[in-house]
Amino acid sequence: MRSRARTVLTTAAAFVLLVAAWELAKLVLPAAGVTVGGVRLLPRTDDAAMPHVWTVLAKLGAPEVAGAADPRSIGVAVASGALFTLGLALGGLVLGGIGGVLLALLMQRFALAERAVLPYVIASQTVPLIAIAPLVAGWGGKIAIAGWAWQPWASVMVIASYLAFFPISVGMLRGLSSPPKADVELFHSMASGWWTTLLRLRLPASVPHLVPAVRLAAAAAVVGAIVAEISTGTRGGIGRLIIEYAQSATGDPSQMYAAILGAAVLGLVAAGAVGLLDLGLRRYRGTVS
């Protein structure tokens, strides 16, 4: 408990330090930035490039569209966008998690599958996301499952899962293979079949490898969802908001920073969700040699 309190304190302190550094840079560095021999070494620090922290926070309360009939504040817009994207990212994480775990089980069970599939699993991640996004959106547009027409957000979720499955399948495979030979032989000597050995030995032993993998996958799913929203032009999420607000950034940069702040909070919430998973599985997290 004490160590958890310390973690919270450290995190809060780091946040305060970041804000202080930002404001200090504005205060100390010249507004035009630092340029040596025509090369800009430090960015401009005027209000157009680096708005004050409190300006960004105040912006959250301002109406999104000045004088509109429906006076929705920017804060509400960012929050609902972030929530929408969070849903898609978590959906993608679950989808990718299921796919990754199944793939890892297949590779653990059949050495041939590992040799055949693993290179493609790795190759899949070298294809740029921006190249895949229009493909998925394009394919999705052509299919309808049981009368349900493909929605743009489904493409986003699939793309997020495409990024999330990779760390999970690799981490899970390593975890499933982590029990030492002696433990596997012990189970064999007890006449334990593949399923029982999986349930009682390999799955529990894989938790210390799985939790960090899910943490990576959650971050990848959030980034994937945001990028996918942008490259497929899906509306309603934080990705779209960042683009929209960025277009007005020349006049009002604080609005874009508000959206970026929303994306950062979104990432923290996703990481927090994994923290809950970690807490639930802490029994299996101990020292596994």
Add this chain to the structure above:
Amino acid sequence: MTAVSLSGVDKSFGEVRALDGIELTLGDGEFVSLIGPSGCGKSTLLRVVADLEQPTAGTVEVAGKSAHRARLDQEYGIAFQQSGLLEWRTVAENVELPLQVHGMARAERRARAAELLELVGLADFAGSRPSQLSGGMQQRVAIARALAPSPRLLLMDEPFGALDEMTRERMQAELLRIAGESGAAVLFVTHSIPEAVVLSDRVVVMSPRPGRITEIVDGRRPRPGEATDLAPDDVEDVRESGAFFSAITAVREALRKGDAV
């Protein structure tokens, strides 16, 4: 009935002949040690009995069945040098493991685990994690786990090899008591001559390249309630008796003879 019966057992790993013409029988409740230099095939022999390795030739019977059938029926329990306890399970849950694998009901296996922890003197540690226990205690848990399905045979591959000398002697006394109370036969692989002598009814001396049995020497296992001047029933008395030292000498000479061949 015999606990183990090996006849004409050969085992080759490619060119290497690990076992050659092994003939050995263990009676019910008998304690037999396998001793010999590294590479003499004593661990391989144990693994053949456990159905973890398939013999190249010969027949292996455990409790009157094929080694394969015996493994499926949990006729033997096994303990290695590393205790191999699962860290996410409590001590009691580790002992329950073989019973759980065989689908025994929870209440029944709880009771059995409590009984076994009592037997190995760890009843107070049922809810502890393995890492909270000392090396000797972990090894006792591993023995309790091996005994959980009430096997006819206990296979042990240098179970005390990683323990310090004092703990080791205490564990030997414990093992003798436990083996006596459970009535299981024990096939015990060791590097230590005194350990083999003090524990065993018979000490099987092996030699390498190819792995063969060179001689079988009578051990000095104390028999509770059957004490004579020559064969005391207390382990400590055995360790100080003349018969103990003469048996050690006999094993040592057998090992040297095997080496010379």
